[in-house]
Amino acid sequence: MTNRFDLPDLGVGVGLRVPHFNYVLEEQPAVDWFEIISENFMDTEGRPMRILEQVREHYPVVMHGVSMSIGSTDPLDRDYLQRLKRLADRIDVAWMGDHVCWTGVNGSNGHDLYPVPYTEESLAHVVERIRIVQDILERPLVMENPSTYLQFVADSMSEIEWIGRMAEDADCALLLDVNNVYVTARNHGLDAMEYLQQVPWDRVVQNHLAGHTDHGTHCIDTHDDHVCDDVWELYAWVQKRAGGIATLIEWDGNLPDFPTLQAEADKCRPHRSFLDG
Amino acid sequence: MGELDRLERWMLRVVTHPEGVDAGFDAARTEGLLPEGAEVLTDIVPGNDRLSPEEQLHIYAFAYFERIIDVLADEYPTVQHLLSLEHFRRLCREFLVDHPSEAYSLNRVGVPFAGWLAARSARAAKAQPTWSAKLALAVDVAIVERTMDEVWDEPFAESIPFERLQAIPMEAWADVKLETMPALALLELAHPITEAMNAARDDEAIVVPKPATTWICIYRDDDRRWRFELTFEQHGLLAALSRGETLGEAIEAVATSEGADVAAMMSGLGGWFKEWMGTGLFASVRLGD
Numbered sequence: 001m002t003n004r005f006d007l008p009d010l011g012v013g014v015g016l017r018v019p020h021f022n023y024v025l026e027e028q029p030a031v032d033w034f035e036i037i038s039e040n041f042m043d044t045e046g047r048p049m050r051i052l053e054q055v056r057e058h059y060p061v062v063m064h065g066v067s068m069s070i071g072s073t074d075p076l077d078r079d080y081l082q083r084l085k086r087l088a089d090r091i092d093v094a095w096m097g098d099h100v101c102w103t104g105v106n107g108s109n110g111h112d113l114y115p116v117p118y119t120e121e122s123l124a125h126v127v128e129r130i131r132i133v134q135d136i137l138e139r140p141l142v143m144e145n146p147s148t149y150l151q152f153v154a155d156s157m158s159e160i161e162w163i164g165r166m167a168e169d170a171d172c173a174l175l176l177d178v179n180n181v182y183v184t185a186r187n188h189g190l191d192a193m194e195y196l197q198q199v200p201w202d203r204v205v206q207n208h209l210a211g212h213t214d215h216g217t218h219c220i221d222t223h224d225d226h227v228c229d230d231v232w233e234l235y236a237w238v239q240k241r242a243g244g245i246a247t248l249i250e251w252d253g254n255l256p257d258f259p260t261l262q263a264e265a266d267k268c269r270p271h272r273s274f275l276d277g
Numbered sequence: 278m279g280e281l282d283r284l285e286r287w288m289l290r291v292v293t294h295p296e297g298v299d300a301g302f303d304a305a306r307t308e309g310l311l312p313e314g315a316e317v318l319t320d321i322v323p324g325n326d327r328l329s330p331e332e333q334l335h336i337y338a339f340a341y342f343e344r345i346i347d348v349l350a351d352e353y354p355t356v357q358h359l360l361s362l363e364h365f366r367r368l369c370r371e372f373l374v375d376h377p378s379e380a381y382s383l384n385r386v387g388v389p390f391a392g393w394l395a396a397r398s399a400r401a402a403k404a405q406p407t408w409s410a411k412l413a414l415a416v417d418v419a420i421v422e423r424t425m426d427e428v429w430d431e432p433f434a435e436s437i438p439f440e441r442l443q444a445i446p447m448e449a450w451a452d453v454k455l456e457t458m459p460a461l462a463l464l465e466l467a468h469p470i471t472e473a474m475n476a477a478r479d480d481e482a483i484v485v486p487k488p489a490t491t492w493i494c495i496y497r498d499d500d501r502r503w504r505f506e507l508t509f510e511q512h513g514l515l516a517a518l519s520r521g522e523t524l525g526e527a528i529e530a531v532a533t534s535e536g537a538d539v540a541a542m543m544s545g546l547g548g549w550f551k552e553w554m555g556t557g558l559f560a561s562v563r564l565g566d
Contacts, residue, residue: 022500039381039382039383039384040384043382043384043430044429044430045430045431045432046428046429046430046431046432046433046460046497047429047430047433047497047499047500048429048430050433050499067381067382069381071281071285072285073279073281073282073285077381080381102285103381104289104378105282105285105286105289106286106289107379108289108293108377108378108379109377109378109379109380109381110289110292110293110337110341110378111341111344111345111378111383111386112292112337112340112341112344114285114288114289114292114337117280117281117284119280119281121279121280121281122281125281149333149336149337150322150324150330150333150334150336150337151322151323152284152321152322152323153319153320153321153322153323154280154284154312154321188325189325189326217327217328218327218328218333218336220336
């Protein structure tokens with residue numbers, strides 16, 4: 001199954017992080033692609049950009065942002081969007097995206113991925129903004145489901161129903177973070193499989209996998225450990241259901257050396273072996 | 278104001294309040310930020326059988342301060358070492374309350390930190406002179422650490438060797454323009470900072486030095502960053518050249534500065550430029566207009 005945007009299954013990638021810069025350039029490790037945090041590269045002409053340009057010579061690169069704040073009621077930051085576009089054009093990225101969330105309001109930024117209430121009002125607001133952003137960026141936006149730690153009384157539909165309608169109405173692509181599905185399901189007493197069965201698969205162009213911290217009463221999406229067995233199980237189902245989706249291992253806290261990160265990424269491959277034939 | 282806007286303003290107020298979620302909720306009520314019809318927290322966030330609404334909001338509130346303070350700790354490791362972990366993190370919380378982030382990038386949150394520390398040091402001057410002196414040194418250290426970060430983001434340029442300057446006839450040197458590297462910064466500080474920064478690097482206690490005007494050059498040559506002290510005259514020369522003045526104009530500017538040691542400058546010039554060009558401080562040399 002291919003996605004409706006004809007974006008390729010890039011294989012298995014990892015995030016490009018500063019402590020790994022030299023290793024990646026010197027060893028050119030056998031990962032299929034890299035994802036960058038957009039904000040770490042869009043305001044620099046210095047060393048990070050030089051590294052990125054060299055990496056891009058050997059690997060596809062995807063941009064993943066954390067600051068678009070698509071759910072915020074503040075005006076869209078046009079300067080930020082133009083900077084994003086300039087970077088995307090310069091690096092010739094495979095695709096770019098951000099999160100279903102808001103990060104601040106009234107001019108202040110909390111630098112977190114805050115949950116959007118799943119209401120008709122927020123849906124219309126976000127759909128309109130995604131359309132504007134896609135016009136500015138001149139490419140489809142790839143929106144990621146968040147990990148959330150609370151729900152609102154005002155919610156009038158489930159997260160996946162809201163995201164499905166958002167994707168349909170805004171005609172955007174989706175990044176399905178399987179760990180986020182697990183964390184959100186655990187935190188709100190939901191059934192992760194039920195969530196996955198409602199995903200509009202023809203819009204999903206990328207998966208994320210990551211480790212989280214299980215506090216018993218709740219889970220936090222910490223990106224600081226190996227992917228847990230339950231998430232691998234969900235991921236195996238997702239890959240078979242979708243027929244192969246580009247996958248990225250996110251690891252930010254307690255960042256291991258590159259070979260350990262690469263080994264974690266390689267654990268994806270058996271779950272994608274049906275693609276080999 | 279729509280419901281979405283009201284809900285977002287309410288939540289940001291609650292999770293960024295320095296005294297926690299309950300105090301944030303009370304502040305939001307006082308400020309008229311509660312969503313329409315809400316009287317108590319459970320009217321907005323239902324919670325569940327494992328976590329109360331307060332506990333769920335606390336996850337975001339905790340992350341707000343921790344995430345940003347961790348970034349500041351990464352940017353200002355010597356300041357943290359100087360002030361101690363506990364004091365540094367407490368000051369960072371105060372800083373965040375005074376300077377809620379308006380930047381889209383976490384990398385920019387710490388930009389006003391040195392200026393804020395300076396004001397904080399001035400406020401403490403009478404009541405806590407020892408603490409104030411430490412904060413005053415922290416201001417200079419913060420300026421250096423911020424600058425060390427910023428030179429990463431300046432574009433790279435190939436440096437020119439000393440031979441390029443030597444190839445120009447000496448009688449034309451006064452009209453020469455030497456362009457400094459883009460990733461070069463010149464600082465004038467109120468304290469010597471080298472020993473403090475070396476002590477932090479070696480995980481040793483920092484002795485607060487007496488204030489003394491100090492001049493520093495920071496630059497990057499691809500993937501390495503360098504920091505070294507300058508004399509008043511050296512700083513003046515490099516500053517004038519980086520403003521686009523000719524070598525003759527730069528020398529004249531320094532020579533006419535109050536307190537300049539003109540004889541030392543004139544005897545040191547050749548060696549200084551040989552050293553600076555050897556370390557790659559200049560991107561181009563050309564004769565003036």
